[in-house]
Amino acid sequence: MNFKKMVFSLLAICITVTFISCGGNSNNNASDNSSAGNKNEILGAGATFPYPFYSKVFDVYNTEKGIKVNYQSIGSGGGIKQLQNKTVDFGASDAPMSDEELSKSPAPIVHIPSCLGAVIITYNLPDNPSLKFTPEVLADIFLGKIKKWNDAKIIAMNPGVKLPDLSISVVHRSDGSGTTYIFSDYLSKVNAEWNTKPGTGKSLDWPTGLGAKGNEGVSGLVKQTPGSIGYVELVYALQNKMPAAALQNKSGNFVEASLKSSSAAAAIDLPADMRVSLTNTAAPDGYPICSFTYLLVYKDQSYNNRTEASAKATMDLINYVIHEGQKYAQPLGYAPLPDAAVKKAEEILKSVTFNSKPLL
Amino acid sequence: MQIEKQIAHRNKKNKIFKGVIIAGTVISTLPLLLILFYIFRQGITAINWQFFTNLPKPVGETGGGVSNAIVGSILILLVSCVIAIPVGIIIGIYLSEVAKSRLAYYCRLAVDVLQGIPSIVIGIIIYEWIVRPMGGFSAFSGSVALALMMLPSIIKSTEETLKLLPESLKEASLALGVPYYKTILKIIVPSGLSGIMTGVILSIARVIGETAPLLFTAFGNPFMSTDIFRPMSSLPLIIFNYATSPYSDWHQLAWGASMLLILMILILNIITKIVQRKWKVQF
Amino acid sequence: MNEIAFQAKQINLKEKVFKKTLTLSAITVVVILLAIFFTLLINSMPSIKALGGKFFYDKTWDPVADEYGALPFLVGTLLTSFLALIISTPFSIAVAIFLGEYYKKGVVAEIFKNVIDLLAGIPSVIYGFWGLFVLVPIVRTIELKLNLPPYGVGIFTSSVILAIMILPFSVSLSRQVISMVPSHLKEAAYSLGATRFEVITKIIIPYTKSGLFAGLLLALGRALGETMAVTMLIGNTHQIPTGIFSPGNTMASVIANEFSEATGKIYTSSLIEMGLFLFVVVTIINILGKQVIKRFTL
Numbered sequence: 001m002n003f004k005k006m007v008f009s010l011l012a013i014c015i016t017v018t019f020i021s022c023g024g025n026s027n028n029n030a031s032d033n034s035s036a037g038n039k040n041e042i043l044g045a046g047a048t049f050p051y052p053f054y055s056k057v058f059d060v061y062n063t064e065k066g067i068k069v070n071y072q073s074i075g076s077g078g079g080i081k082q083l084q085n086k087t088v089d090f091g092a093s094d095a096p097m098s099d100e101e102l103s104k105s106p107a108p109i110v111h112i113p114s115c116l117g118a119v120i121i122t123y124n125l126p127d128n129p130s131l132k133f134t135p136e137v138l139a140d141i142f143l144g145k146i147k148k149w150n151d152a153k154i155i156a157m158n159p160g161v162k163l164p165d166l167s168i169s170v171v172h173r174s175d176g177s178g179t180t181y182i183f184s185d186y187l188s189k190v191n192a193e194w195n196t197k198p199g200t201g202k203s204l205d206w207p208t209g210l211g212a213k214g215n216e217g218v219s220g221l222v223k224q225t226p227g228s229i230g231y232v233e234l235v236y237a238l239q240n241k242m243p244a245a246a247l248q249n250k251s252g253n254f255v256e257a258s259l260k261s262s263s264a265a266a267a268i269d270l271p272a273d274m275r276v277s278l279t280n281t282a283a284p285d286g287y288p289i290c291s292f293t294y295l296l297v298y299k300d301q302s303y304n305n306r307t308e309a310s311a312k313a314t315m316d317l318i319n320y321v322i323h324e325g326q327k328y329a330q331p332l333g334y335a336p337l338p339d340a341a342v343k344k345a346e347e348i349l350k351s352v353t354f355n356s357k358p359l360l
Numbered sequence: 361m362q363i364e365k366q367i368a369h370r371n372k373k374n375k376i377f378k379g380v381i382i383a384g385t386v387i388s389t390l391p392l393l394l395i396l397f398y399i400f401r402q403g404i405t406a407i408n409w410q411f412f413t414n415l416p417k418p419v420g421e422t423g424g425g426v427s428n429a430i431v432g433s434i435l436i437l438l439v440s441c442v443i444a445i446p447v448g449i450i451i452g453i454y455l456s457e458v459a460k461s462r463l464a465y466y467c468r469l470a471v472d473v474l475q476g477i478p479s480i481v482i483g484i485i486i487y488e489w490i491v492r493p494m495g496g497f498s499a500f501s502g503s504v505a506l507a508l509m510m511l512p513s514i515i516k517s518t519e520e521t522l523k524l525l526p527e528s529l530k531e532a533s534l535a536l537g538v539p540y541y542k543t544i545l546k547i548i549v550p551s552g553l554s555g556i557m558t559g560v561i562l563s564i565a566r567v568i569g570e571t572a573p574l575l576f577t578a579f580g581n582p583f584m585s586t587d588i589f590r591p592m593s594s595l596p597l598i599i600f601n602y603a604t605s606p607y608s609d610w611h612q613l614a615w616g617a618s619m620l621l622i623l624m625i626l627i628l629n630i631i632t633k634i635v636q637r638k639w640k641v642q643f
Numbered sequence: 644m645n646e647i648a649f650q651a652k653q654i655n656l657k658e659k660v661f662k663k664t665l666t667l668s669a670i671t672v673v674v675i676l677l678a679i680f681f682t683l684l685i686n687s688m689p690s691i692k693a694l695g696g697k698f699f700y701d702k703t704w705d706p707v708a709d710e711y712g713a714l715p716f717l718v719g720t721l722l723t724s725f726l727a728l729i730i731s732t733p734f735s736i737a738v739a740i741f742l743g744e745y746y747k748k749g750v751v752a753e754i755f756k757n758v759i760d761l762l763a764g765i766p767s768v769i770y771g772f773w774g775l776f777v778l779v780p781i782v783r784t785i786e787l788k789l790n791l792p793p794y795g796v797g798i799f800t801s802s803v804i805l806a807i808m809i810l811p812f813s814v815s816l817s818r819q820v821i822s823m824v825p826s827h828l829k830e831a832a833y834s835l836g837a838t839r840f841e842v843i844t845k846i847i848i849p850y851t852k853s854g855l856f857a858g859l860l861l862a863l864g865r866a867l868g869e870t871m872a873v874t875m876l877i878g879n880t881h882q883i884p885t886g887i888f889s890p891g892n893t894m895a896s897v898i899a900n901e902f903s904e905a906t907g908k909i910y911t912s913s914l915i916e917m918g919l920f921l922f923v924v925v926t927i928i929n930i931l932g933k934q935v936i937k938r939f940t941l
Contacts, residue, residue, distance in 0.1 A: 078902030167792035174879035176904035201707030211879030216605035384737025478868025541661035569766020
């Protein structure tokens with residue numbers, strides 16, 4: 001009886017204490033293999049927006065250099081969180097981290113742009129006509145104010161198009177998404193009501209609609225639901241032969257998403273840390289909902305048991321992505337980084353250190 | 361006259377009722393047939409040599425396979441078995457031997473509670489207990505999560521099987537001077553092996569298709585990996601990711617994977633029935 | 644003499660070790676369970692402190708505004724689970740009567756028993772996958788006919804799949820209790836001229852009432868925690884569902900969707916608090932169910 005009681009209480013105390021310390025502390029600095037990393041395997045997680053591009057580049061990288069890059073597209077929010085938890089070598093996000101997120105991270109994090117993408121509006125209508133939207137109409141649809149496809153406002157914008165008497169089913173993201181961030185950032189800029197609520201963010205309180213996981217989920221759901229409308233990265237519409245609407249930009253022109261219009265949108269002054277928003281661009285032939293997508297790493301790579309070899313491997317990978325990897329962007333519908341962006345990215349890469357020694 | 365009418369009426373109700381019950385039962389079994397039929401029809405077109413040997417291809421390209429998921433599922437399961445089987449059997453032995461103590465009562469209660477915990481909660485727990493301290497996702501953490509889910513059924517079936525063995529077996533052994541621990545390990549457990557094995561196989565069949573616990577533990581991996589301390593792919597994860605995507609190519613792979621998974625579960629269930637029949641030790 | 648004494652000591656040591664191992668293992672299970680509970684509790688503390696009871700009646704779940712009201716998910720969880728229970732109960736009782744009374748043995752019994760067991764063995768994610776491609780188009784057609792937006796996914800679809808998934812659980816228990824009704828009760832009724840229908844409805848069902856109830860409770864517990872199939876079929880929206888065809892969300896599916904990316908203490912903690920809630924509710928239901936069974940079989 002005594003033995004039992006003793007062991008029971010000892011075990012219980014030990015385990016509870018361990019979990020209290022593990023649980024309450026978000027800055028967990030325990031050791032072990034995974035964060036030490038393996039220089040032949042790199043682990044990344046995050047945005048679904050650039051996933052087709054990354055999966056191609058990483059596949060080529062594996063063939064050329066024999067290094068396996070395991071990238072899981074769990075959404076930008078997931079990428080940021082896992083990087084903050086130090087469970088991955090790099091994170092990926094379309095939404096640049098906010099000042100608040102950066103201050104809550106255990107150490108400074110840098111943003112390296114990897115390519116340019118466009119968030120397009122796709123929909124499922126009989127015969128898939130080409131549609132045009134103005135910012136007000138777009139916001140009203142996603143706010144749930146315009147409920148049917150044959151609403152006067154949509155017809156006014158698209159004369160000659162046969163719009164059915166069908167309810168509009170809005171499809172948005174159910175997970176924490178950089179794509180959502182980009183889209184809501186745009187809507188907040190062009191629509192005062194959207195700016196108040198729901199505002200800008202990766203995970204919104206959507207006034208209406210269905211949620212799906214990842215760009216993949218949204219395009220999948222729109223593809224199958226008649227009368228639905230959703231926002232996805234251009235490549236998902238291209239690969240699935242889904243339509244993309246032309247949007248009216250700041251200058252009043254109706255622009256379709258393309259490599260040209262994406263690159264035009266990025267022709268602005270870029271800040272040194274590359275945390276910039278390209279939406280609602282002033283460029284006359286720029287597409288209004290473009291964004292860089294970023295790879296995120298810690299500025300100081302010597303954390304936990306990380307080896308210099310694996311830190312260098314991660315840096316080499318990112319270096320590859322912004323240089324040789326860029327040629328895979330275009331065939332997939334992403335715009336390659338403009339030269340100015342590549343230069344800024346190189347500067348940022350040079351600032352990443354391991355034990356105060358730059359890695360590249 | 362009245363009575364005959366009444367009896368006829370009651371008989372009619374009786375017949376109708378039986379018909380309703382049979383109809384209800386048949387309708388209840390329809391979904392299973394529909395599901396199996398649909399999966400087999402879709403899945404059979406996906407199964408080819410490429411399916412088994414190729415790795416997943418980049419998004420949008422055709423010709424990918426699920427070889428890494430198959431290997432991943434098997435590896436993760438193996439490690440879970442290594443963790444759960446010995447622990448489960450030992451606890452089952454304890455519960456069958458010590459029926460009445462306070463500890464046994466709480467232990468049984470704990471096992472019942474463990475059995476009912478939603479799998480997503482187990483995923484959260486293992487993320488906090490293993491993934492964060494370890495600094496990363498790993499097949500190992502996935503295995504621990506699955507092992508936790510396997511424990512209750514292994515424990516229960518071991519306990520029930522051993523309880524069914526006659527006391528005389530143990531008493532005869534002890535009377536011959538065989539020490540207690542040897543009696544248990546060399547006589548009682550082997551006699552109950554069929555029941556124990558049944559429990560083990562059933563618990564494997566239960567967790568082989570679990571996805572939620574693996575979402576934030578094993579995480580997934582587009583490459584073939586046999587390192588259990590790194591993320592690993594598995595069949596249920598693949599099905600989940602591919603099913604919700606827009607690529608019909610991926611849908612095909614998911615159907616194939618689903619068919620594979622169901623086949624494995626069917627085979628495990630059949631093995632259980634065979635084990636139950638052939639290894640039945642009669643007393 | 645010494646040899647034997649030495650061997651006896653060795654055996655004694657092995658005995659002690661063996662017995663202590665057994666005891667230790669049993670303690671371990673209990674400790675693991677307590678640890679699970681405490682981990683959930685401790686990690687929920689930040690949101691419990693910050694939000695308190697508001698967590699349960701605030702209908703806005705807005706990570707941007709840092710507002711975490713779980714009411715929509717509570718409603719979604721309860722709606723889908725109870726709807727699933729309502730849909731599956733008539734069928735589960737029918738099957739239980741079928742297997743427990745009409746066809747207790749024989750080929751027919753074996754076939755249907757195996758079919759029901761197989762239903763329980765199909766993984767959740769495959770149910771969700773099948774639901775996406777078979778059920779959802781059917782529901783879409785229904786919605787178009789009813790002039791509703793043809794989402795396809797939503798509360799109704801998830802409830803139907805849940806109903807199919809929980810059927811085997813209530814059947815297995817109900818079937819057992821029905822087949823265990825003492826023969827003399829039934830025979831007495833038959834000898835008085837009762838039809839089978841009357842024996843079932845007037846003797847068996849009332850006698851097994853609590854067992855059947857326990858079966859339903861266990862099925863409910865299962866439905867509450869079900870994640871994968873529901874996530875794939877429920878529409879994933881943060882709004883309170885307005886009708887059975889509208890999309891919604893359950894606590895389990897929100898956790899699956901948002902856990903790996905919840906940044907910020909309160910956000911993560913709120914998700915874990917939902918996990919805690921699920922854990923507590925499911926545990927209570929399971930224990931209640933098992934108590935009812937115990938009382939019944941005694």
